[in-house]
Amino acid sequence: MTFAIIQGLILPCLGTTLGAACVFFMKDRLHPALQRALLGFAAGVMTAATVWSLLLPALEHAAHWGVFAILPALGGVWLGIGFLILLDYLIPLNPTSEKKMILAVALHNLPEGMAVGVVLAGLAQGDAGITPATVTALALGIALQNFPEGAIVSLPLGSGGTPKGRAFWWGTLSGLVEPAGCGLMLAAAPLLAPILPWSLGFAAGAMLFVVVEELIPQGSEGGSHGGTVFFGVGFSVMMLLDVLLG
Numbered sequence: 463m464t465f466a467i468i469q470g471l472i473l474p475c476l477g478t479t480l481g482a483a484c485v486f487f488m489k490d491r492l493h494p495a496l497q498r499a500l501l502g503f504a505a506g507v508m509t510a511a512t513v514w515s516l517l518l519p520a521l522e523h524a525a526h527w528g529v530f531a532i533l534p535a536l537g538g539v540w541l542g543i544g545f546l547i548l549l550d551y552l553i554p555l556n557p558t559s560e561k562k563m564i565l566a567v568a569l570h571n572l573p574e575g576m577a578v579g580v581v582l583a584g585l586a587q588g589d590a591g592i593t594p595a596t597v598t599a600l601a602l603g604i605a606l607q608n609f610p611e612g613a614i615v616s617l618p619l620g621s622g623g624t625p626k627g628r629a630f631w632w633g634t635l636s637g638l639v640e641p642a643g644c645g646l647m648l649a650a651a652p653l654l655a656p657i658l659p660w661s662l663g664f665a666a667g668a669m670l671f672v673v674v675e676e677l678i679p680q681g682s683e684g685g686s687h688g689g690t691v692f693f694g695v696g697f698s699v700m701m702l703l704d705v706l707l708g
Contacts, residue, residue, distance in 0.1 A: 466585060466594040467648065470578040470601050471641040477605030478571070478640075481612025482633025485620040488613070495688055497610050498681050502689030505677035506696025507603030512669045514700070515581060515596040520662035523584075538663020539670070546573060546671040567615055568636045574604045574672065575640030577665035579647025584658055586651045599703045603696065607677060608637055 520535035527533065553569055578601050584592040616633030620626050647654065647661075654661050681689025 466597040467582060469594075470582050470597050470644050470648075473598075473601035474571075474575060474578065474604040474608055474640045474644075475634075475637045477608035478612040478637025479634045481609040481614075482616040482630050482636075484613040485616035485626050485629045485633065488617060494684060495686070498683065498686055498689040499692045500606050500609055501677045501681035502692030503696035503699075504603050504606035505673045505681060505689075506693040506698070507599060507606065507700045508669050508673050508677070508696075509693075510697045510700030511596070511600045511603055512666045512673075515592070515600050516577070516662045516666035516669065519584060519592050519596075520659040520666070523662070524659040534657075534659035535663040535666070538660040538665075539667035541660070542573070542664040542667020542669075543671050544667075545664070546570075546668055546675075549573075550675070567611055568639045571608070571611070571637055571640045572643045573665075573668040574607075575643030576647050577668055578604065578640070579644035580654065580658075580661045580665045582644065582648045583651035583654045584662065586648070587655050587658065595703050595706075599700050603700070604640070606696075607672070608640075610680075612637060 517535055517539075520538065521531055524531040524534045549569065553565065578597065581592055581597055581600055585594065585597060612633045615636050616629045619629035619632055624632075678689070678693075681693065683689075
């Protein structure tokens with residue numbers, strides 16, 4: 463359990479940090495082909511994780527509801543989607559101000575950290591449908607998505623005249639909200655136990671929003687099939703992790 467917590471706290475933030483480090487050896491943006499591959503792979507992992515790591519455990523946890531077992535998971539999904547739609551409306555992800563951009567990226571990372579925290583809370587409560595491999599796969603998918611996000615913050619700052627060291631730290635700091643959100647959900651694990659199906663559904667809805675709204679469109683830019691191919695690779699990797707390690 464301790465190792466799973468370390469992964470859940472560190473991996474997503476590490477992805478942001480590595481992306482922010484691009485400011486030291488790139489001019490203004492990631493190579494488009496690399497960005498499409500990373501985003502496609504992350505979308506595949508996160509889509510598969512949404513099903514096996516979040517929705518199926520939610521359904522299993524609510525099995526005592528009988529034919530109504532789908533209601534908490536489904537309700538949670540729509541709460542998660544609605545929350546991110548509201549967040550995107552209040553704080554758009556692509557504002558013109560650099561400071562607002564950093565704040566927007568940070569706040570949009572919060573639900574992803576919370577999703578990992580909810581899974582860790584389920585693991586801590588002994589939910590049979592959640593394993594350490596579940597945490598690894600979900601945290602890895604989020605880390606890969608965070609790599610280009612870290613670069614999105616640091617590269618424009620660096621090209622705009624901000625010292626590279628400072629641009630790197632701004633990019634890194636934009637991802638620190640994720641371990642904060644993860645730790646918050648983990649600390650609230652006893653409180654989440656009675657509503658775990660709703661919490662897992664909420665995390666699934668948040669993940670689906672990120673995949674459909676951000677990862678898939680950006681991974682398909684330019685008419686290339688690279689993002690789609692790596693989506694399949696990421697989906698397959700998550701399946702293998704679930705079967706071999708679950």
